[in-house]
Structure formats: C-alpha cells, structure tokens
Amino acid sequence: MDRVKGRGCKSSMQSEEEMTDLRRGPWTVEEDFTLINYVAHHGEGRWNSVARCAGLKRTGKSCRLRWLNYLRPDVRRGNITLEEQLLILELHSRWGNRWSKIAQHLPGRTDNEIKNYWRTRVQKHAKQLKCDVNSKQFKDTMRYLWMPRLVERIQAAATANGVSSSTTTTTTATTNSTTTTTNTHQYFTDNNFNNNMDIGSGQVILSHPNIGGSLGSVPVNSGFTPENSSTAASSDSFGTQVSPVSDLTDCYNYPVTQSNNQEYFPTNQLIYGDTLTSPTGYFNPGLDFQAMEPNNQWMDGGDLLDNLWNVEDVLFLQQQLNNN
C-alpha cells in the first residue's frame, strides 16, 4: 500500500517507523477489516503484537487508537445529547481535563470525542465571552446558566415525550459539590459483530455498528473507498462526520434523538437543584457579553449547547454585572 501522508506530522519519524515502512494517516477499509478481524479473534490488548501479527503496517498505538475510538462495537456516534452535555459539564467542573475519566461515565463515548466536543464547543464559547475557559467567571456561567438550562430542556423534552419526571435525569446539587452515583447499565450489545463471523474460514461476514451494512465478503457501501474510509464525511457510512444538522441515526443502531435519551442515557444521577440558580450578584464582572452579537449562533441558533443561550440570559447577566 502507498504510504499515506500523515496528519499532524510535525516531527521526524520515530525510529520504529524509520525501520519499517509504517503507514500513517487515515485508515483504509482493508485495514479496518484486518484490525476488526484480528481483535475478534484474539481480543484486545497487546497492540504491538496486533500490528505485527495482523500484518498491519501501523504502530501498536495507532491500532489501539483506531480500535478504541472508531472500530469498537460499542462506540456511540452522533450528536452529543443534552444529558451527555450536562454530564460533561458537570464532570469537567470536577475533574478538569481528565477526558478518559469523564468518558468512563458516558458509555460509548470516547475520551477523544469528549475532548473534541469540549474544545470545539465549550472553549469556543469561552472565547466568544473573552474569558478563559478555566476562569471562575466561565465556570460560574456553566454552572448557573448552562447547566440549569440544560436541565430545563431535558425536563421539557421528557415532558413532551410523556416521560415522568422520576425517570428523567434528575438534578440537585449544591454549589460546592455534587453527588454522583453511577449505575452501570448495559447500553450496547457486546461484540455484536461476532455473530456472523466465520473465523475458521477467514471469511468475515459481519455487520458492525460503526460500519454501515455488511462487511467482509459483502461489497462495502459505495460511499467507501479504500483511501477515504475515515474521512469520507457525509457519504461515509461510518457516520464519521457529525454535523449539528445531520441526522445520522440511520448510520448506527443506537438512538441519538432526544426522544430516546432517557432510555439510553446513563443513570449517573446528577443531582442539581434550585441552587443552580445564580445568587444575585454572584457573577464577577468580566464576561464580555457585548461580544455576543444578537444574531450570534451562541444565543439563538446552532447546536444544542448554543441553544442554551438566549437574549434574556444576556440581559440578565448584564444586569448582574451592572449591580456590582
């Protein structure tokens, strides 16, 4: 196979790569097949052995990353739900950039995905507010505006769908700490690609939640070409490209629509309460709400997180700032 120009190539090749003709960059369908097949046969772990024994010209690290972030059958793809957003905000406020730890509480989500979400969405808003994402102002904004609003929206969605409040993500909290209890739910089927795999013959006839349609001996979705498997975007049956307006529910088995959130959302019982309402004058001056234009996506459009904002919030906060 041709050597693929890598991403983020900023330094000289590692010695390991200099010695062998290792591939870098996007994975091809063939490589994905090989890795899936090998893991199905031998299990996870010992990634350097995987790379060697499976005949993949990849580093062990690359194999591990590809498997964990993309090929693993329980990887959940698609938009981050309201509940997940709430959970991310809460857990990040407690643990900071401990993406892996945060990801453990969001079944099916990878640390990479959460990290990307944080950087592209949350930090974007911090930038718009011209404050540091680690600043007290921004954290207060999250806690007293975003999170209560998320709770409202979750409850509203639950009400609209006729879900009793007891089954929604109930929230109570103190300003100092939040109690989280974790119930481990099985949200996704395990290794569901094994069912149709004929390992003995080497013939792989499997459907994989992250790869649309059948794999192996069955022709791959026409949206795939060997050279674009991980970057094929909108036509990618992996559901790689996650656009705020795209509906990818057809691309995988897991519900991503709001109406189903309660069913699949982990019952990490984040408990917030009325105390989430900002105490008068709590906010420190410094947030630059003038920077938020009236038609800013942040306030009246865009994705779920963006929608948490509206003009009333801004006016309210400006009032708070003026009072100080």
Place this chain on the structure above:
DNA sequence: AAGTAATCCAACCGCAGTCGT
C-alpha cells in the same frame, strides 16, 4: 459559481505510568 474563513474531528505526538525481566 468561486473563493475564503470557520469548524469539525480523526489521527498524530510526547510523556508518564506500569509491568516483566
């Protein structure tokens, strides 16, 4: 329609921790 800017996210890197010898 074409060019440009902004955004998204898969994949890379370096570093630190763990484990076996």
Place this chain on the structure above:
DNA sequence: TACGACTGCGGTTGGATTACT
C-alpha cells in the same frame, strides 16, 4: 534497582467539510 517494552492519557495538528461572502 535498572532497563526496555508496552499502554494509556492529554494536547495538538491539519485535511475535509461546511458556512459565509
């Protein structure tokens, strides 16, 4: 204890896509 191999984590990059002019 020292060393190397391996693994996992968090930060960063840049190609692809989307939005805007």
